Amino acid sequence: MQSLIVYSHLRWNFVYQRPQHVLSRLAARWPVIYIEEPVPGSAEDYIEVIEAAAGVQVWRPHLAGDQHGMHTVYCDVMRELVANALSRAGTHSYWLWFYTPMALPYTTMLEPEGIVYDCMDELSLFRGAPPELLDQEAALLDKADLVFTGGRSLYLAKRDRHHAVHCFPSSVDAAHFRPGVPDHALQAAFAHPRLGYCGVIDERIDLGIIEGIALAHPDWQLVMVGPTAKIDPASLPRLPNIHWLGQQAYADLPAFICGWDICLLPFALNDATRFISPTKTLEYMACGKPCVSTAIRDVVEPYSHVVSIRADAAGFVEACETILARTPAQAAQEACLVEEIISGTSWDGTAAAMGALIAGCSAGSATAQQDEDTGTGVFVPPVAAAPASSFLATAS
Missing domain, CATH: 3.40.50.2000 (Glycogen Phosphorylase B;)
Structure with a gap:
């Protein structure tokens, strides 16, 4: 085989x-x-x-x-x-x-x-x-x-x-990242509103945005889930309303995200982020959460109609204030747009x-060149997964 x-x-x-x-x-x-x-x-x-x-x-x-x-x-x-x-x-x-x-x-x-x-x-x-x-x-x-x-x-x-x-x-795995998962014990004591990020915390994260939000709204709790890599942990802003929870199990991520009011994509705009396509964007959406991001190209082009794009801490604060002030009708309208996206990819x-x-x-029949606009993968339609036990590894 x-x-x-x-x-x-x-x-x-x-x-x-x-x-x-x-x-x-x-x-x-x-x-x-x-x-x-x-x-x-x-x-x-x-x-x-x-x-x-x-x-x-x-x-x-x-x-x-x-x-x-x-x-x-x-x-x-x-x-x-x-x-x-x-x-x-x-x-x-x-x-x-x-x-x-x-x-x-x-x-x-x-x-x-x-x-x-x-x-x-x-x-x-x-x-x-x-x-x-x-x-x-x-x-x-x-x-x-x-x-x-x-x-x-x-x-x-x-x-x-x-x-x-x-x-x-x-x-995204929409069955895993779904709305309504009970709150995780590690953040259960944190007050609302909660703003959260999950992912690696490295040179791609704009720590100034995190600190600026926390200073502007001491009543907002910022929950940061993920390991620190390639930066000095001493450089992380330390404020009473910023919570650095470290790496958590993939199985537990929906419990964190579902407990947040707004999800953040606070990426610095530098060489390391020029080509990134953050997995967490769709995971946030699948949990039914509004998002605020910096102008990452692979977020802006497909999702700017459902993700608030801002440049700095002041912009993030303004966007989050607007989201928190939404009416139920506005939130429901945005949820319909998000559902269209989530249902179209897996x-x-x-x-x-x-x-x-x-x-x-x-089989010798690979397509030579994908068309730029209609090619594979812009939004791949869901396909039923084969049973995970169909074939097992033979190496030992």
Whole structure:
């Protein structure tokens, strides 16, 4: 049976986002082996195998070196470890799937039937990006059979660099993110109004907006859910009405969001956010919550009729005051517009469309070029998910 061998810079048990949504669904059709970036500092080189989900195995390499990330110093040992593990598992027919071009040098010993590059971020613009990343991406684009992008901005940036680029913006699991979930105990004591954000807190977040809102309205509670990464925790604004709750389980996120009055997308406008397509936008909407965002292109273009777009703390305060003053009729009208959006997209549909492209490519019938305006993924129609137990991973 054909498998998907995935190389990712993201830990499977980190924030639950695009890779987990897509791959856990594709695993109903093809066993998935998800290879994380190495963990340094081990006494010996080995691969830890984790049964992460039905049909999904996580392979976590533990290596004797001291370099973090997918460093080129690990090329030889990673090639040997993975090739030997695949041989022992009897995994001989597979596609390679990349979330980072930095893994490409690890795969020179492998002979895939095809290659997918799922470009969910412009990693070269992130803080700490290795200088060789752009060259590795060029090499990956040269080898890939299919290129998926995580949003329209990325699609426009990549479409002229490959013959088969397909746009798959962030989607939503509306059955999971639904209105009316009981409040989470960690925030039950917080007064209303509550304004909330969930996601990674890093250089992409405009902390000045958070602080400005909190100072303007000491009676508003700001609930920040998510891990801190690549910034000094000491830089987080500390005020009595700002609550930093850290990373929470994906299963618990609806309980937080449903307890908020307004959801925030307080992104800084910088290189790291130029191409982002925030997964949380639709998750907020699916929980029935109004949103305020900065002018992120992949939020503005599809959702500006239902998301309030503002530039700074004063603008966020004004937008939130307006939302809190809405009449029930105004709220109901906006809810109808949101329902149209949510009903038109799903991770089930996204994964099904991706799978169809892979199957078509395997059969020699992949479409050469997607039309910009009518192509796959602007809003992927919901498709019933295959049973998660249909196929199980064969690697061991």
